[in-house]
Amino acid sequence: xxxxxxxxxxFGLVNVPVKAYGATEDHDVDLHQVHDADGGRxxxxxxxxxxxxxxxxxxxxxxxxxxxxTVVLSDEDMEALPAEKSREIDVVQFVPNDQIDPIMLERSxxxxxxxxxxKAYALLRQTLEETELTAVVKFALRQKTRLGILRxxxxxxxxxxxxxxxxxxxxxxxxxxxxxxxxxQEMKMSAALVKQFxxxxxxxxxxxxYQVQLRTLIREKLKQGDALDTEATFGTGDTSDTGxxxxxxxxxxxLKRSIANKRTxxxxxxxxxxxxxxxxxxxxxxxxAQKKSSTKKKAPAKKKTPTKTKASESTAARTKxxxxx
Numbered sequence: 001x002x003x004x005x006x007x008x009x010x011f012g013l014v015n016v017p018v019k020a021y022g023a024t025e026d027h028d029v030d031l032h033q034v035h036d037a038d039g040g041r042x043x044x045x046x047x048x049x050x051x052x053x054x055x056x057x058x059x060x061x062x063x064x065x066x067x068x069x070t071v072v073l074s075d076e077d078m079e080a081l082p083a084e085k086s087r088e089i090d091v092v093q094f095v096p097n098d099q100i101d102p103i104m105l106e107r108s109x110x111x112x113x114x115x116x117x118x119k120a121y122a123l124l125r126q127t128l129e130e131t132e133l134t135a136v137v138k139f140a141l142r143q144k145t146r147l148g149i150l151r152x153x154x155x156x157x158x159x160x161x162x163x164x165x166x167x168x169x170x171x172x173x174x175x176x177x178x179x180x181x182x183x184x185q186e187m188k189m190s191a192a193l194v195k196q197f198x199x200x201x202x203x204x205x206x207x208x209x210y211q212v213q214l215r216t217l218i219r220e221k222l223k224q225g226d227a228l229d230t231e232a233t234f235g236t237g238d239t240s241d242t243g244x245x246x247x248x249x250x251x252x253x254x255l256k257r258s259i260a261n262k263r264t265x266x267x268x269x270x271x272x273x274x275x276x277x278x279x280x281x282x283x284x285x286x287x288x289a290q291k292k293s294s295t296k297k298k299a300p301a302k303k304k305t306p307t308k309t310k311a312s313e314s315t316a317a318r319t320k321x322x323x324x325x
Contacts (some may be wrong), residue, residue, distance in 0.1 A: 005141060006114060009124065009150070009157075011091030016124055017115045018089070020141075020159060023108040029214050039228040078143050086140045089159065091150070094133040100149060103168060106161035111150075121157070128152050 005020040033042040046055045062073045089111075113121035128135065128151065135150035137159070147162040221227060 007087035007089060009089045014120060016120045018111040019114045020109040020111055023110045023158060027211060029211060089137045089139040091135045091137050093136045095136055097132055097134050100134055104162045109159045111157040111159050125152055125157050
């Protein structure tokens, strides 16, 4: 990983040199826009509304418009701000871990020690861990003064950005405040349902289904040759039906098989003990599978032939005798 920021953590007279690294990354498939007629790439250009010229990024400044006047702020103006020059993560207070509202949390960064003697780093990490406290900090990053927290994750300190108090909206919904009478039986049933879904959280068990299906779609289109040459410009823009309905059906079948295979591979191997971790989707799938299985096992009921009594046998014999006569 490449460090995106370097500075130091400062609390009291203690100074801890650190480097910051991005702790998260985006796994989404990169998509861009094209012209539906010929597949040509659609690009956005930065054009000046005044002169009509295309402007390179390095010639673009920031500005504030109050409706009547515009104030232009150059890069030099922005860098002159005192907060922008700060290279310190300033600890302002320590608070109990449970006092941090998750709604305020933003992007996370790993902090690694940036000195030959990482003792101060280890001391701060161990102090936070043993006291079960979170450090509230202020720092500057990418031309913004930010509020954040320092916490421990494994053996590493994590810096996590926070929203300012006035950036969190109040939840003012009259319907949510309406008192609803809940019976003890309803509460008992709700608690029982929650208990069925209660387990330990394991992030690795969850997968972005949309991205998996999107990658499958792209892969199948490449297999079928339904792709454009990136270097060339070709095609007539004809979007009429080409009679390739079968290819679409095959593609959908491939998507369904891929999803089914994924679900099958996620099941624990037979004969091995495993803790079942249920999700709402898996519960529904399991219920559907059980219904389907029970339907297969039940053979159609055979109609029972009425048992002939002695009286009915005697009547039948007399009738047969009359017919013979």
